[in-house]
Amino acid sequence: MAHATLRITELGKSLPEPVQKTGWFVFEWIPIALVAGFWEIISGSFVSSEILPPFSEVVLATWEIIVTGQILPHIQVSLFRVTAGLGMSIIVGVLLGIGMARLQSVENFFEVPLALIYPLPKIALVPLAILWLGVGTATSVLIVFLACLLPIVLNSYNAAQNVDQNLIWSVQMMGMDSWKIPLKVVVPATIPSILTGIRQAIPIAFISLVGAELVASNRGVGFEILRHGQIGNYTSMFAVIVVISLIAFFSVRVYEWGERRLVQWT
Structure with missing residues (x-):
């Protein structure tokens, strides 16, 4: 596992700097995307949408205000x-x-x-x-x-x-x-x-x-x-x-x- 991680790190360093920055930016925001997806799924299914509105509606409301x-x-x-x-x-x-x-x-x-x-x-x-x-x-x-x-x-x-x-x-x-x-x-x-x-x-x-x-x-x-x-x-x-x-x-x-x-x- 450690060897594989090292190889991935070395591969990342060999890429052009703009590609590295883009990759790290995407990697940093993956947890937020997972939370947003989980939020969208449970809203209206496991939790009432009146209490927990879908994430997509919250995004639209954020844009509106x-x-x-x-x-x-x-x-x-x-x-x-x-x-x-x-x-x-x-x-x-x-x-x-x-x-x-x-x-x-x-x-x-x-x-x-x-x-x-x-x-x-x-x-x-x-x-x-x-x-x-x-x-x-x-x-x-x-x-x-x-x-x-x-x-x-x-x-x-x-x-x-x-x-x-x-x-x-x-x-x-x-x-x-x-x-x-x-x-x-x-x-x-x-x-x-x-x-x-x-x-x-x-x-x-x-x-x-x-x-x-x-x-x-x-x-x-x-x-x-x-x-x-x-x-x-x-x-x-x-x-x-x-x-x-x-x-x-x-x-x-x-x-x-x-x-x-x-x-x-x-």
């Missing part, structure tokens, strides 16, 4: 919320992670609160956020911020702790001021790990956003999912789920593309 533009205002609201929450978590998370790694006092101050918040499902804070901020954008942004904060803090912290101490000693011997070291030495050395933390946070941002909008919003993609589900329009409900899934998927892919180029440049 995009072409007609009825979902676009909700997408704009959701993208603003996820961008704001994720952006805030990147700024705070990077500063906090590096600060905890380089200053013992900062680590001692934030270690226990972060350890308590880390295992807590952030969606559980939605009722409290509603009391503080009301129903709407502020609550969703806060939940996204809290959900994305920890992965970025942890990656920044671990990377800053692992910076080669010899590098820091070298710049100190060259006369660099202590306050410049985090900005000019530590941050550049931690960029790859920080980027990894951001990549981990992107899907978390969309998950927490939809969860918050299901409870604490009158606009947005999560609100549309809830609204269609409450009136029994399950085809449109699944269509909205497909839309937000595709947005999250391509957001990660675009980010990975940019990350590879940035890491090469740095």
Whole structure:
């Protein structure tokens, strides 16, 4: 079996690059095609089509809500919320992670609160956020911020702790001021790990956003999912789920593309 796998891999490498890319693209999407086919088969046969509409109908409904533009205002609201929450978590998370790694006092101050918040499902804070901020954008942004904060803090912290101490000693011997070291030495050395933390946070941002909008919003993609589900329009409900899934998927892919180029440049 291992020998056959090796032969297939070698054969793939011998093919032209465009053919290789096309082959891998098709291979990556095979599981989705299998799920779609299984979904189409069981809908109306093993499961009522009223509860689980056929996949083909969901695809048509997805196309319709995009072409007609009825979902676009909700997408704009959701993208603003996820961008704001994720952006805030990147700024705070990077500063906090590096600060905890380089200053013992900062680590001692934030270690226990972060350890308590880390295992807590952030969606559980939605009722409290509603009391503080009301129903709407502020609550969703806060939940996204809290959900994305920890992965970025942890990656920044671990990377800053692992910076080669010899590098820091070298710049100190060259006369660099202590306050410049985090900005000019530590941050550049931690960029790859920080980027990894951001990549981990992107899907978390969309998950927490939809969860918050299901409870604490009158606009947005999560609100549309809830609204269609409450009136029994399950085809449109699944269509909205497909839309937000595709947005999250391509957001990660675009980010990975940019990350590879940035890491090469740095």
